[in-house]
Amino acid sequence: MSELEKEIHKRRTFAIISHPDAGKTTLTEKLLLFGGAIHVAGAVKSNKIKKTATSDWMEIEKQRGISVATSVMGFEYDGYKINILDTPGHQDFAEDTYRTLTAVDSVIIVVDSAKGVEAQTRKLMEVCRMRHTPVMIFVNKMDREGRDPFELLDELEEELKIGVRPLSWPIDSGQRFKGVYNIYQEKLDLYTPSKQTVTESIGFKDINSPDLEKHIGGPLAAKLREDIELIDGVYPELDINTYLKGQIAPVFFGSALNNFGVKELLDCFVKIAPSPRPVEAIEREVNPEENSFSGFIFKIHANMDPNHRSCIAFVKICSGKFERNVNYKHIRLNRQLKFSSPTAFMAQKKETVDEAYAGDIIGLPDTGNFKIGDTLTSGEDLHFKGLPSFSPEMFKYIENADPMKSKQLQKGIDQLMDEGVAQLFTNQFNGRKIIGTVGQLQFEVIQYRLLHEYGAQCRWESLNLYKACWIESENKQQLDDFKKRKAQYMAVDKEGRDVFLADSNYVLMMAQQDFKDIKFHFTSEF
Numbered sequence: 001m002s003e004l005e006k007e008i009h010k011r012r013t014f015a016i017i018s019h020p021d022a023g024k025t026t027l028t029e030k031l032l033l034f035g036g037a038i039h040v041a042g043a044v045k046s047n048k049i050k051k052t053a054t055s056d057w058m059e060i061e062k063q064r065g066i067s068v069a070t071s072v073m074g075f076e077y078d079g080y081k082i083n084i085l086d087t088p089g090h091q092d093f094a095e096d097t098y099r100t101l102t103a104v105d106s107v108i109i110v111v112d113s114a115k116g117v118e119a120q121t122r123k124l125m126e127v128c129r130m131r132h133t134p135v136m137i138f139v140n141k142m143d144r145e146g147r148d149p150f151e152l153l154d155e156l157e158e159e160l161k162i163g164v165r166p167l168s169w170p171i172d173s174g175q176r177f178k179g180v181y182n183i184y185q186e187k188l189d190l191y192t193p194s195k196q197t198v199t200e201s202i203g204f205k206d207i208n209s210p211d212l213e214k215h216i217g218g219p220l221a222a223k224l225r226e227d228i229e230l231i232d233g234v235y236p237e238l239d240i241n242t243y244l245k246g247q248i249a250p251v252f253f254g255s256a257l258n259n260f261g262v263k264e265l266l267d268c269f270v271k272i273a274p275s276p277r278p279v280e281a282i283e284r285e286v287n288p289e290e291n292s293f294s295g296f297i298f299k300i301h302a303n304m305d306p307n308h309r310s311c312i313a314f315v316k317i318c319s320g321k322f323e324r325n326v327n328y329k330h331i332r333l334n335r336q337l338k339f340s341s342p343t344a345f346m347a348q349k350k351e352t353v354d355e356a357y358a359g360d361i362i363g364l365p366d367t368g369n370f371k372i373g374d375t376l377t378s379g380e381d382l383h384f385k386g387l388p389s390f391s392p393e394m395f396k397y398i399e400n401a402d403p404m405k406s407k408q409l410q411k412g413i414d415q416l417m418d419e420g421v422a423q424l425f426t427n428q429f430n431g432r433k434i435i436g437t438v439g440q441l442q443f444e445v446i447q448y449r450l451l452h453e454y455g456a457q458c459r460w461e462s463l464n465l466y467k468a469c470w471i472e473s474e475n476k477q478q479l480d481d482f483k484k485r486k487a488q489y490m491a492v493d494k495e496g497r498d499v500f501l502a503d504s505n506y507v508l509m510m511a512q513q514d515f516k517d518i519k520f521h522f523t524s525e526f
């Protein structure tokens with residue numbers, strides 16, 4: 001194996017996703033502790049923007065500051081290079097999370113054992129499913145009274161629409177929580193409240209051995225045997241390939257707060273989670289082990305300080321090796337660019353790096369050259385797929401509130417959209433500009449940034465829409481007919497693609513019924 005292949009094969013780039021409060025921050029912190037990336041608990045600041053939809057700007061700015069530092073957390077563990085990509089907790093920033101998911105090779109989902117599958121988890125899982133991202137599930141907070149684990153597994157399968165295979169199994173829960181039987185490693189991992197670790201880990205191949213009673217007592221031993229028998233009967237053995245295809249999710253149980261079951265999750269994760277996978281470009285499939293460098297921008301983080309209008313563009317390296325001060329081709333601009341201070345993210349610190357490999361994320365200081373989805377390569381013309389826009393959920397007309405500053409407004413809107421803060425549609429009927437977001441907070445972000453970074457003022461006018469659908473059809477006549485009939489509701493997105501703005505679910509259903517040859521897509525890539 002070449003050096004390059006070795007480097008790439010040891011990389012595990014993933015995101016942890018969950019509904020707020022399920023324990024994502026706590027789990028991340030524990031993983032960093034194992035990697036020696038931090039040394040004390042409490043070092044990871046949650047990048048949660050407070051749940052009360054706050055318009056307290058200082059707070060949001062502070063939080064954004066933290067989130068750039070924790071955007072990517074890289075560390076070494078057991079010979080592997082691990083990159084955790086953080087995702088914003090606040091649901092108004094879900095679009096950021098969708099995009100981050102395009103840069104990971106796998107995902108760990110955290111579920112609260114008492115609450116089961118919650119709204120945001122369901123939504124994020126849809127994105128994973130679309131991309132066939134391999135998923136592992138950590139059922140957290142076993143130290144609290146939770147739901148019956150079998151019931152939870154059923155719910156995971158049903159709600160997340162993915163098969164599951166438990167690789168550990170809880171022995172009781174809440175105050176009586178005794179630990180787990182680690183099916184993957186054939187061990188009995190015992191729990192002592194507030195000990196912050198697995199207090200005893202006993203090799204236990206044969207669950208029928210009478211030793212089991214000694215450790216957990218008669219009734220729990222009987223129950224555990226019964227449960228494991230049922231599991232073996234109902235769930236087929238884990239087949240790594242079905243996991244890698246995103247069809248089966250291995251499930252672990254534990255308690256992140258008590259650091260229980262986290263190392264076990266991590267040990268299994270590094271073994272079975274994929275190293276960087278081939279990435280589809282319009283031209284061809286790009287293999288990570290190829291010698292030539294290629295990568296794409298999946299996130300742009302603006303500096304909130306108006307005096308330093310610089311950004312960091314986050315690049316996921318898709319193939320080869322990236323080197324500092326080497327010329328790379330910016331495909332959209334058809335220009336050679338070289339970067340003197342690319343940063344990597346190790347142990348929560350941003351530092352300049354000389355090289356990085358496929359699977360890694362690097363930050364490139366930028367002053368407006370990059371847009372989300374841009375490709376950089378060693379020279380070949382490649383355009384990576386898989387960075388779709390998703391239909392926004394809230395829409396408003398944006399109006400200029402200061403006629404003297406219309407140029408600034410235009411520039412500001414363009415740049416903020418390139419950064420992926422929200423989506424812009426132009427209504428074809430009246431030429432008005434519509435901003436679509438996934439949450440109220442973005443409208444405030446946009447208004448604030450337009451004023452502070454561009455000196456432009458905007459006004460919002462409410463607009464009641466249900467969804468924006470990208471439409472296509474091979475039946476040109478039907479498409480034209482539809483566009484004519486729905487002229488008032490036709491818009492184009494930033495790339496000039498046709499978008500139908502449906503004002504209700506009913507209208508959309510009727511349109512789908514009446515125009516059978518037209519496909520209505522909820523993402524811009526199909």
Ligand code: G4P
Pocket residue numbers: 018019020021022023024025026027046048089140141142143144254255256257258
């Ligand atoms: P999030 O990033 O997914 O939003 O969740 P976070 O880790 O911040 O955890 C949410 C709350 O759940 C925190 O409590 C955290 O301490 C708690 N928690 C996480 N894992 C466990 C666990 O295994 N068992 C129990 N019992 N609690 C857990 P908080 O009171 O909201 O925050 P804090 O003030 O303790 O930080």
